[in-house]
Amino acid sequence: MNPESFFSKDIKPALQNDPPGEWMPAIPADCIRLSSGYPDPGLVPVEELKEAVVKLLEEEKDLPLHYLGSKKVEDLKVFIQCLMVERFMLIQSDEVLVTSGACQAIDLIARVLIDEETVVAVESPTYMEALEIFQNYTSHFISVEVDENGLRTDRLEEELSERKRKGLKLPKVLYTIPTFQNPTGTTMTEERRAHVMKLAYEYDFLVIEDDAYGMVYFDQGIGSLKSMKRGKDPRVLYVGSLSKIVAPGMRIGWVAAEKEFIQALSWFKKDLDHPFSQASMSSIVENTDLDSHFITLRKVYREKCHLLLSELKKHLPDSVSWYVPEGGYFVWLKVPGVDTSNMLDQAAAEGVSYVPGKYFFLNQEDGLEYLRLSFSYANESDISEGVKRLGKVIRASVSGV
Amino acid sequence: MNPESFFSKDIKPALQNDPPGEWMPAIPADCIRLSSGYPDPGLVPVEELKEAVVKLLEEEKDLPLHYLGSKKVEDLKVFIQCLMVERFMLIQSDEVLVTSGACQAIDLIARVLIDEETVVAVESPTYMEALEIFQNYTSHFISVEVDENGLRTDRLEEELSERKRKGLKLPKVLYTIPTFQNPTGTTMTEERRAHVMKLAYEYDFLVIEDDAYGMVYFDQGIGSLKSMKRGKDPRVLYVGSLSKIVAPGMRIGWVAAEKEFIQALSWFKKDLDHPFSQASMSSIVENTDLDSHFITLRKVYREKCHLLLSELKKHLPDSVSWYVPEGGYFVWLKVPGVDTSNMLDQAAAEGVSYVPGKYFFLNQEDGLEYLRLSFSYANESDISEGVKRLGKVIRASVSGV
Numbered sequence: 001m002n003p004e005s006f007f008s009k010d011i012k013p014a015l016q017n018d019p020p021g022e023w024m025p026a027i028p029a030d031c032i033r034l035s036s037g038y039p040d041p042g043l044v045p046v047e048e049l050k051e052a053v054v055k056l057l058e059e060e061k062d063l064p065l066h067y068l069g070s071k072k073v074e075d076l077k078v079f080i081q082c083l084m085v086e087r088f089m090l091i092q093s094d095e096v097l098v099t100s101g102a103c104q105a106i107d108l109i110a111r112v113l114i115d116e117e118t119v120v121a122v123e124s125p126t127y128m129e130a131l132e133i134f135q136n137y138t139s140h141f142i143s144v145e146v147d148e149n150g151l152r153t154d155r156l157e158e159e160l161s162e163r164k165r166k167g168l169k170l171p172k173v174l175y176t177i178p179t180f181q182n183p184t185g186t187t188m189t190e191e192r193r194a195h196v197m198k199l200a201y202e203y204d205f206l207v208i209e210d211d212a213y214g215m216v217y218f219d220q221g222i223g224s225l226k227s228m229k230r231g232k233d234p235r236v237l238y239v240g241s242l243s244k245i246v247a248p249g250m251r252i253g254w255v256a257a258e259k260e261f262i263q264a265l266s267w268f269k270k271d272l273d274h275p276f277s278q279a280s281m282s283s284i285v286e287n288t289d290l291d292s293h294f295i296t297l298r299k300v301y302r303e304k305c306h307l308l309l310s311e312l313k314k315h316l317p318d319s320v321s322w323y324v325p326e327g328g329y330f331v332w333l334k335v336p337g338v339d340t341s342n343m344l345d346q347a348a349a350e351g352v353s354y355v356p357g358k359y360f361f362l363n364q365e366d367g368l369e370y371l372r373l374s375f376s377y378a379n380e381s382d383i384s385e386g387v388k389r390l391g392k393v394i395r396a397s398v399s400g401v
Numbered sequence: 402m403n404p405e406s407f408f409s410k411d412i413k414p415a416l417q418n419d420p421p422g423e424w425m426p427a428i429p430a431d432c433i434r435l436s437s438g439y440p441d442p443g444l445v446p447v448e449e450l451k452e453a454v455v456k457l458l459e460e461e462k463d464l465p466l467h468y469l470g471s472k473k474v475e476d477l478k479v480f481i482q483c484l485m486v487e488r489f490m491l492i493q494s495d496e497v498l499v500t501s502g503a504c505q506a507i508d509l510i511a512r513v514l515i516d517e518e519t520v521v522a523v524e525s526p527t528y529m530e531a532l533e534i535f536q537n538y539t540s541h542f543i544s545v546e547v548d549e550n551g552l553r554t555d556r557l558e559e560e561l562s563e564r565k566r567k568g569l570k571l572p573k574v575l576y577t578i579p580t581f582q583n584p585t586g587t588t589m590t591e592e593r594r595a596h597v598m599k600l601a602y603e604y605d606f607l608v609i610e611d612d613a614y615g616m617v618y619f620d621q622g623i624g625s626l627k628s629m630k631r632g633k634d635p636r637v638l639y640v641g642s643l644s645k646i647v648a649p650g651m652r653i654g655w656v657a658a659e660k661e662f663i664q665a666l667s668w669f670k671k672d673l674d675h676p677f678s679q680a681s682m683s684s685i686v687e688n689t690d691l692d693s694h695f696i697t698l699r700k701v702y703r704e705k706c707h708l709l710l711s712e713l714k715k716h717l718p719d720s721v722s723w724y725v726p727e728g729g730y731f732v733w734l735k736v737p738g739v740d741t742s743n744m745l746d747q748a749a750a751e752g753v754s755y756v757p758g759k760y761f762f763l764n765q766e767d768g769l770e771y772l773r774l775s776f777s778y779a780n781e782s783d784i785s786e787g788v789k790r791l792g793k794v795i796r797a798s799v800s801g802v
Contacts, residue, residue, distance in 0.1 A: 003661035100672030107671035260404035270508035271501030
């Protein structure tokens, strides 16, 4: 029996791509992990979770362990609505779907919107998991450059108008991370935000706004794209997540969108609800001063980012350049003349890891000279030591030694 | 803007079906819930979970709250492999995928195997969530009767040979719950098990074996279909779950199948892993005497089932009939001459709930005279009182009062 002979015709094109997680560097255990987009271990509310679970189970007993029944699942949704208010959105209960992290949110949106003929516009570079997801549904993409001011909306407009002129198919959807982008750390300017939404209306496409890092600003918060039209632009499907501000292992994300979209997404969410995880998170929210947690979190990441940047200046050759982020988890490096995938083995041997740039591009060739560093997970002394090691490896690669 | 105009062509047929959860009866809060397929509240390991989470977070700190990293996630997989040994299966690590409950397992299998032209064979009646899932992918079904000895494999063979003779498309997959079936409570005999697997080889189809209730036997365990060929028949994709034996709210299920299937399923599992939930479950497993938990569980459900059956004999008119289950959560009633969907309002008004039979049938007309009762969730006095109320409602409906 040949298992593959039973596969659906619909999944066969997807299986031609790289397997999921291919981007994850295989690194020795004692490596300094500048590759990990994990929160700082000190910011993960371990004690709070312990107390929250004990309290939850004392108060609600078996309720959060059945399929349905915990009131706290509903409370979590209310908390999520409040969080969105901080990003200037006014979202009703039937306009939110809680998901298993942002990845499931993006996957459900893709399932509802994208078929094998759909054209999807993405940023270049962009979040590799999202590329993996979209490539499970279609192979038609428009890829638009990101610079220090976020998505080059002028380039997007050129591409759209050219396609229109030539009678080519226009994109149904644009996937963007406008705020503290993964992997570049850049943020779309206000002008470009207005421009991209103008294009969405003009060329009739939807916008998937991935806002996983929106709350992780260093100095000042920025409204979401979705908020720009009376608190909820109907063209924007907003994706939020507690992974970067509370903990990814709880798998709490969500979609905020017009209720017709939410209904269709729920239709296909066949992992049902996750009452224990959602109620536990809800119990943390209820019993923790999250406002002060967020203040601490911003301070910690701001300092770690500044440390990383100053170490980069100290230890990297002048040819290497990067954007200065105002939030998020990442710094994006251009290392001219170096294939960063090839360099990864030496880096691991020196005891430092990163994610090679190519995985963030549809056309991987475009990303050979880039790499993504995270300042979120490693502690301060590891950041300093890690950059020192990286500097050594880069110098050796640049000089061809 | 019309949201529906953006929907993928692939999902439009699915949206023509009943919305998910349509089967769930809307019942007043103080109703006796003979509708709920929830575990007995006394069997949900609330204290054990509390201790397990505290211990987990003391030992592993932030590890289970990141994307990856908790060793206990791997331990859970080993526990699942051991559980399968109790069902006489020998499954390697790369032949298992842990999922968010059995529903996600079935959905992923459907995604990998089924496209809009695929023919799926199902039992009639069968698990309504599975029908919902399959109908999201195809509208081509073969529906084969279940009697007190499980699936009528003779009828399946007739249907297959007739299709072959006529040159009609044959099914790629059969979905079956051979042990303590939902909703009928029946179990496929050994002869029929051998027969169905013979047919699978002869007519070249795969078997999805849903074994959610396999461990909930009253007196004696039965091997799985998958176990029948040297511990793992490659034609069987086995779906397991901890929902019915530990707690559904933890959302732990799995698929055991040939590794080529497991790889393809993982490809599309875009809610990623659920480390906190999986590690917490793993910690319960490690710190609880689950063998004695299973012994208690079997005793409790056996007694509640026997109570339900004896109350049915006492309070229901002679025209009503049912199968006697040897495990599982359910008793399946035939109420001749009564439309059980219409009767539900009266039942709720009397203070008792059930699930109308029609939701377990592809052709809902076939299920009008049936209803599903659960003995798992209600306590003993509620079971007695609930059946008394049901008896009153049925008598009134039968006599047309």
